[in-house]
Amino acid sequence: MHSRRFAITSSRESTVSLALKYGKHEIAIPVVLAPMAGITNTAYRRLCREYGGGLFVSEMVTSRALVERTPESMRLIGHHESEDIRSVQLYGVDPKTIADAVTMLVAEDRADHIDLNFGCPVPKVTRKGGGAALPWKSDLFDAIVKAAVRAAGDIPVTVKMRKGIDSDHLTYLDAGKAARDAGVAAVALHGRTAEEYYSGIADWDAIAKLREELPDVQVLGNGDIWSAADAVRMMEQTGVDGIVVGRGCLGRPWLFADLEKAIASYLAGDKNPSVDIVMPTLGEVADGFTRHAELLVEFFEDEGRACRDIRKHVAWYFKGYSVGGEFRAALAQVESLAHMAELLGTLDRDIPYPGDDAEGPRGRLGSVKSCALPENWLQSRELSTSHRLQLQEAELSVSGG
Numbered sequence: 314m315h316s317r318r319f320a321i322t323s324s325r326e327s328t329v330s331l332a333l334k335y336g337k338h339e340i341a342i343p344v345v346l347a348p349m350a351g352i353t354n355t356a357y358r359r360l361c362r363e364y365g366g367g368l369f370v371s372e373m374v375t376s377r378a379l380v381e382r383t384p385e386s387m388r389l390i391g392h393h394e395s396e397d398i399r400s401v402q403l404y405g406v407d408p409k410t411i412a413d414a415v416t417m418l419v420a421e422d423r424a425d426h427i428d429l430n431f432g433c434p435v436p437k438v439t440r441k442g443g444g445a446a447l448p449w450k451s452d453l454f455d456a457i458v459k460a461a462v463r464a465a466g467d468i469p470v471t472v473k474m475r476k477g478i479d480s481d482h483l484t485y486l487d488a489g490k491a492a493r494d495a496g497v498a499a500v501a502l503h504g505r506t507a508e509e510y511y512s513g514i515a516d517w518d519a520i521a522k523l524r525e526e527l528p529d530v531q532v533l534g535n536g537d538i539w540s541a542a543d544a545v546r547m548m549e550q551t552g553v554d555g556i557v558v559g560r561g562c563l564g565r566p567w568l569f570a571d572l573e574k575a576i577a578s579y580l581a582g583d584k585n586p587s588v589d590i591v592m593p594t595l596g597e598v599a600d601g602f603t604r605h606a607e608l609l610v611e612f613f614e615d616e617g618r619a620c621r622d623i624r625k626h627v628a629w630y631f632k633g634y635s636v637g638g639e640f641r642a643a644l645a646q647v648e649s650l651a652h653m654a655e656l657l658g659t660l661d662r663d664i665p666y667p668g669d670d671a672e673g674p675r676g677r678l679g680s681v682k683s684c685a686l687p688e689n690w691l692q693s694r695e696l697s698t699s700h701r702l703q704l705q706e707a708e709l710s711v712s713g714g
Contacts, residue, residue, distance in 0.1 A: 333368070333531060333555050335426050335498045336469035338398050342366035343555030343580075344544070344572045345501070346562065347473075347535060348373045348402040348430070351625070355393050356608035360601070361562065365569030368400055373430050376405030376414035390423055402428040402473070406443050406453070406704040408460035415464035426498075427465055429458065431474040431488065434507040440685035442704045445475040445507035448484040450696045451491065453704075458495040469498035473535070473557070476519050478684050479508035482691060489523050489532075499531035501557050510679040511560070521551040533557050539673055541568070541575035541590060548579060560676030564629025566601060567591040595634050596662025602630045606653060620647050633671030634664060 333340040344367035346353060351372070358369040371389060378386040392399040401424040405411040411429075418424040431454065433444030440446075448454045462470050472492040477483035489500045502523050504515035515536025524532045534547050535557035544556045556576075562568045571590050593601070605626065609619035624645045631641060640656065647653045687703050696704075 333499065333533075335368075335398075335471070336467060338425060338469070340366075340368050340398070340555075342573045342576060343533075344368070344569065344576065345533060345555060345557045346370055346569075347557045347559035348428070349559055351622075352563070354389070354609075354612055355391060355396075356605065356612040356619075357566070359393055359395060359608055360605050361566045361569050362395070363604075364567045365571075365573035367569060367572070368398060368426070369396070370400040370402050370426075370428055373402045373404050373433070376403050376407070376410045379403070379414045379417065380410060390418070398425045399423065400426040400428065402430050403461070404430040404433065404438075404443065405457065406441075406447060408453075408456040411457050412460040412464040415461050415468075415470075419465060419468050424468060426469050426471070427461065428471045428473055428501075429461055431472060432503050434475065434505075434510050434684070436685040439478075439507055440687065442687050442690060442700060446478060446684065446686055446690065448474060448488040449478055449482060449690065449694060450700070451484075451487055451694045453696045454484075454488055455491045455495065458492050458497065462496045470496075471499040471501065472497050473501040473503070475503045476506045476516065478686070478691070479506050485519065485523055486526055489527050489530075493527055493530040497530065499533055499554070500527065501533040501535055503557075504534065504536040507684040509681055511677045512680050517547060517551055520547070520553060524552045531555070535559065537561075537674075539675075541571035544572050545575050545579045548576070560674070563676045564626055564632060566605070567593060592666035594662060594666065595636070595660055595664035598630055598634065599657040599660055599662065602626070603650075603653065603657065606650060610650065616649060620649060620653065623647065623653075629675050632675060633667035633669075635667070636660065 333343045342365065346358065346361055346367060346369040348370045349372065353370060353372050361369055374386050374389050379390065390401050401418060403411060403414055405414065415427055418427060431445065431448050435444065438444040458472060474485060474488055476485045485502055492500050502520050504517055504520050517534065520534040531554040533555045534551050534553040538544050538547060538556055538558050539561045547553065547556055558568065558572070574589060606619060606623045609622050610616050613619045613622070624647060627641055627645045644656050647656065687700055690700065
């Protein structure tokens, strides 16, 4: 792939660690692939790892579905033999169910790292008190994290969360301290509230504040990392130990090559390093798209299902490239690998990287909207009996946002 160079400028000495340490595991490149429903399956994790280093987390799995061993939940926690750190993200609203799920993962040697999801802003989750709404009930949050850490034993547990429900109901500082006191290996913060969904600009100042308030536990930042330059800028501005990348890598698995080079240079202390950034030609994008589809076939063991799944990635992979609406529409209805090869074979492989048109936001955006919550949820930070009953319905499908 072609590359261009960008300069990293630093105004201070780096205070971040040289690697993330999750229990016995050392992650030399402090980059984490964020769990994304329908995206970060084994196939996509393998593809990203082929480009660069980091920690690659599974799609979110609900603890209840896992305890019940539903076929889909068992499939989602599967890992390829090449995944040296098997990372699973759990969602749950009941300490006992979370503990049972963690116990199962540990006893059956199915995970090397467990992440707890407290950041999902999807209304079907928050309106029942789950996801980003749950840390408001500080006693429940504390109980869940402690239960998971106890059940995990030597397996490291981390927490991913948002700033809070809205600007008047922030929870990230209290939740971060509670998670630290419970013994987690790291806390990751998405710099938005549930109300903000994925709109506007992520609040990196809040991430810096959490880093300042928690000097004795690893803190990671998430939100608006669209490029390697963004990742370095976040580390410089906030002092975090690592970064979490979600939407920025959609259709760009080679972003992990950029991140590895840029962050390694930053952590090495070079004040003004220049880093080669991947600039794929249209042919190289087509090759990456094909490789993704092939890995999906292996993952699903069903070529038809894999081709249906890859369709949603078309707009992301070919963002900014002049391929025409007719081609995009045809590829978004691809039926087989042979059909895909036929369509991709019509492209001019030498078309160069389009620059800024291929950069920037991708994936979910949305707008600011009131966070759906259980009735009277905000009246108290403590969990009431009625809300406890409502939470029994909060664990929905096996994967979420």
